[in-house]
Amino acid sequence: MKKRFVIAFISGSLLLTLGMTGTASASGESVGSCAIEEIEAFEEETGLSLHDLHGGGNEEALQTLSDSVEGCIEAPSPIIPEVNEIIWGGGAFLVLLALMLWKGFPAVQKIMNERSEKIASDLDEADKAKADAQAVKSQYEAELADAKSAAAAVLEEARQQAEVLRSDLQARAETEIAEMKSQAASDIEAAHDRAMGDLQSEVADIVVGAAERVVEANLDAEAQARLIDNYIDQVGSN
Amino acid sequence: MADDKINSYAQAILSVAAGEGTGTKVEDELYRFAQVLEGSDELKTTLSDSSVPTARRQQIVEDLLDGQVTQTTVALVSMLVAAGRGSDIKSIADRVVALGAETREKAVAEVFSVVELTDDQQSRLATALKSATGKDVEMKVIIDESVMGGLLVQIEDEVIDGTVRTRLKQLREAF
Incomplete structure (x- = not known):
């Protein structure tokens, strides 16, 4: 709103200035009056009017008038303006200056103040945002440190667990090896015992079989009677 | 077979043997026949088989024992077979011998x-x-x-x- 007001004010001032200078220039105080004076002097000298020049046959007079008027067209001085222009330009300047002092400068000052306040506010906000960012950064750094610490703790815990697991596995493996050795020794002992048992059984079969054959071959009636008599004597002696 | 029935048969046999005056001899013959019966599953099965007619089983007993033992023993064994006690002859014979010896202390x-x-x-x-x-x-x-x-x-x-x-x-x- 304020921006639009300032822009409209400045645009109006410029238009007013240009309009006033335009009016001053159109009055023809320098070129225009010089041309009119030259034309009037030409009419007086030649007795010809400008309408007479349109008909043709007065090319020489027309050339003379043109040269005279062109002499007026040449700018009087590029540095020093005409007096009327100075008056109109100064008046316009003063009006514009008054308007600027009355409305423009306070508005501009207000805008500048608002702008300064806004910039200060933005700077404050930026500082606050920077502080916030710094706080966030610090928080992130703290969290990162915590995360690193936690990661280190996790790694340490994992390492300890791995160490415990390795120890357990090693102990279990050693136990299993010991059990396998013991089992193998037991198996060997059992196999040895079985072999010895089988061998003893076979030896017993052989020996007892031989003894049975010897006994059967020698157990005639006399031997049977002797065994019976021995049995009777043994029972009677108890 | 219940012990009381075996005991009853044993006492009956001892009474018959005593009445016939062949007590000890009948005990011995019955005991020996029981031993023979234990050594022959076929004979034991035949005398115990109820599907074999009783007369046939008695005839087998008489054929085996006739002339080998006293008629009292033959009659008593035949009686046991006819009564369906062929499978209990060993138990009855053991009880007869035991009761006879017990009687004689x-x-x-x-x-x-x-x-x-x-x-x-x-x-x-x-x-x-x-x-x-x-x-x-x-x-x-x-x-x-x-x-x-x-x-x-x-x-x-x-x-x-x-x-x-x-x-x-x-x-x-x-x-």
Whole structure:
């Protein structure tokens, strides 16, 4: 709103200035009056009017008038303006200056103040945002440190667990090896015992079989009677 | 078969034998027949088979025992077979022998041997067993080839084993 007001004010001032200078220039105080004076002097000298020049046959007079008027067209001085222009330009300047002092400068000052306040506010906000960012950064750094610490703790815990697991596995493996050795020794002992048992059984079969054959071959009636008599004597002696 | 029935049959047989005046002889014959029956599963099955007609089973008994034992023994065994007690003959015979010996205040000694014992051996063995057990015994000699040699005597629940079979068994176990 304020921006639009300032822009409209400045645009109006410029238009007013240009309009006033335009009016001053159109009055023809320098070129225009010089041309009119030259034309009037030409009419007086030649007795010809400008309408007479349109008909043709007065090319020489027309050339003379043109040269005279062109002499007026040449700018009087590029540095020093005409007096009327100075008056109109100064008046316009003063009006514009008054308007600027009355409305423009306070508005501009207000805008500048608002702008300064806004910039200060933005700077404050930026500082606050920077502080916030710094706080966030610090928080992130703290969290990162915590995360690193936690990661280190996790790694340490994992390492300890791995160490415990390795120890357990090693102990279990050693136990299993010991059990396998013991089992193998037991198996060997059992196999040895079985072999010895089988061998003893076979030896017993052989020996007892031989003894049975010897006994059967020698157990005639006399031997049977002797065994019976021995049995009777043994029972009677108890 | 319940013990009371076996006991009743045993007492009945002893009464019949006593009435006939062949008490001890019937006991001995019945005991020996029971031993023969235990050694022959086929005979034992036949005499116990109810599908075989009773007359047929009695005829088998008479054919086996006629002329070998007293008529009283033949009649008593035939009676047991006809009464359907063929499978209980061994138990009844053991009870008859035990009750007879008990009546005479003696114990039954089952003597297992490969050969028959002479009278002298039986007399000396009876004396030796009385010395060892303190009981007067009546010996029932059972021929058993499996003992190989020597004697095995069983008096009630007591066993006195002096057989070659047992010696060889002990020898095998010693290895």
